[in-house]
Amino acid sequence: MTPAAVSWAWLVLLLPLMGTAVIALGWKILPGRLAGYLGTLTIGLSFLAGIATYFSLEALPPEGRRLVGSAFTYIGTSNLNVDLSILVDPLSVFMVLVVTGVSFLIHVYSIAYLGSDRGYARFFSYLNFFVFSMLLLVLAGNFVLLIVGWAFVGAASYLLISFWYRRDTATNAGIKAFVINVIGDVGLVIAAFLILDRLGTLDYLGAFEAARQIPPGDPTIVAACLLLLVGAFAKSGQLPLHTWLPDAMEGPTPVSALIHAATMVTAGVYLIARCHPLFEAAPSAAAVGAIIGTLTLLFAATVALVSTDLKRIIAYSTISQIGYMVLGVCAFAYSAGMFHLMTHAFFKALLFMGAGSVVSAIGMTNGSIDRMGGFRKAMPFTFATFTIGAGALAGLPLLSGFFSKDEIISYTLHRGGLYTVLGYCAYLAAILTAFYAFRMVFRVFFGKPVPEAKELAGGEQAHVAPQNPLTGEEEDTDVGFPGPEHHIAERAFGMKAAMAPLALLAVVGGVVAIPGLTAGVETFLEPTFAGSPYLADRPPEAEQITGLIIGGVLALVGVGAAYVVYMRRPGLAGSAQKKLAGVHALFFNAWYLNQLYDRVFVRPGRAAGRFGRTTVERVLVQNTIVGGATGVVRAGTALARAVQTGYLRAYALLLLVGVCALALYFLIASG
């Protein structure tokens, strides 16, 4: 008898898959906007099934909340058994709820936002496929299925980044994302091999049980954990594999909100939390992860400070916030990391939705905040929700991000040693975060209204000739390019309907884990992390509350600084930029990492490709090997052809000469 929770979890997984299949196969016969409604419905039902999973799991005793459901045996050999199995435990249910919940709202948003796009049905079949892949990733019960889900989300991400496939910039961004993700896939696969080699099984529960038996610091486990980190970092846009994420903003805005902010990029955090027994057996690998997470969160915050593309600022902020989560889970503060994952999903999806609305308002030509300003009057709803999102991102007191971010930092400080330094770095980045979050708000919504804002306030919406936002190339509105109509939240009910619940969650999402009052996330996730020795080692309440106060003050300092720089003394930013031109250029170019990779990997790769094509392929393979072989055969056949004169009498002569020669030979031989 399958437990109810497992049955519900299978349903969670099946619904988006069905949605994908129906939309992908029936796009020609589905009338009008039905594809979008269908895709949204399946995700909504999947969310309800997720809630049912949650309740049926909660009904079980805490020690029984780790259920494995197996559909059939995938690979069965003498010493390796891999089932098509899902693991239903609090962690996976937590991820299921976050993924399906946010996905549902983003689907609702997309119905309106992509309403006039010619690739409407294709978009929803991709989006449903993505949700299915992500659910497969979080529900997988062993490393094999995890890798399958992991690769699927990579493919879905590629398809959706390149959704407007007639844009060169978008297809290039998709290729970049895919290539970097494959680096991570390779890491993950090799890690799975090492785990199988050392622990003897690929099942999560068996492997983790075995990992607890071996002494910490086992070299194979450390290597496996480092390789898991490679996979996690490629997927989650952490240094040094982050360069694809800002480029991924070429995709439609709902994609940025869903995949490149709320769900897929947090898969790395989930992976580390899921494999926590391995990381606890390899503390050095966890320390490496924490250091890189901290470096990433600082690095990305500095880039977000000066970047001028609205969506890229939010993308760098995503990288930075995932740095916090990675720091959290690598500091063994699992519930804090997962809590931040949840609140981040809310406010970051909200910020992207607001950004999409603003970018639509200026005609989708350019995402640069230099062209924005004064949208407050023209777009009151977008302004309100965007500000809430920015406030939560900044960690303003009592908003959701306030509780989650500071929980991570106080846990990190509590771990002591190296982690103390990392905690202070995270505080430093918190000021920067508050500053850039409100830089966006002040630059976009305050100040002198730009012409588009004035038109919009007067009831008109800017419609310029469609063009590529990066290169300015002319485009049309046929399939493969964005559709003709641009939708803003003020005029589209669906967009409002999606943004309002997220705004609400971004405000109140923190109440589930207020230190001293509630511990919803921690209590819920406890069965998953029950065996962890770090579970009981939590900072005392007083420490946590002090942390919250410090965090709140720092956030207010950051916001205040942004207010001074962009509102009170508008010239300050420009003069600071001139004075610190070197630093500005460094930050603006994202520490020249893209250029560095271009020099070190891309250009040598291209040069090697060119060399291969011109020299190896053309000269060696084509001319020498293939050409030489054909030359030899040609010469040989020319000889054979010369013999074939076609004259009957010549053949007769040859025959006669041959027979005579043979006869002569035998005569001589016998004599």
Place this chain on the structure above:
Amino acid sequence: MGIAWFVVLSAFIFAIGAAGVLTRRNPLVILLCLELMLNAGNLALLSFARAHGNGDGQVFALIVMVVAACEVVIGLGLIVAMFRNKLTIDADEMSELRG
């Protein structure tokens, strides 16, 4: 009379036939020369049969005659077909098998 004379005569006729096959261009004559070569062979068979005193060679010669008759039938048929097709009777004209 020794067998040598017969064999020499046979070789002589064979050489005449071979030379005819090699030098003449008319297929009809080539066919005739082929007959000469076959009959030279027959002569040799018969002479050796006589010399050895048994009938094996004679049987063989009979078979060769049958084969020669068949060959003439096919050869003449080919020549007629060729004549109908190309209107010239010249072995060198028929060189389509050239490589």
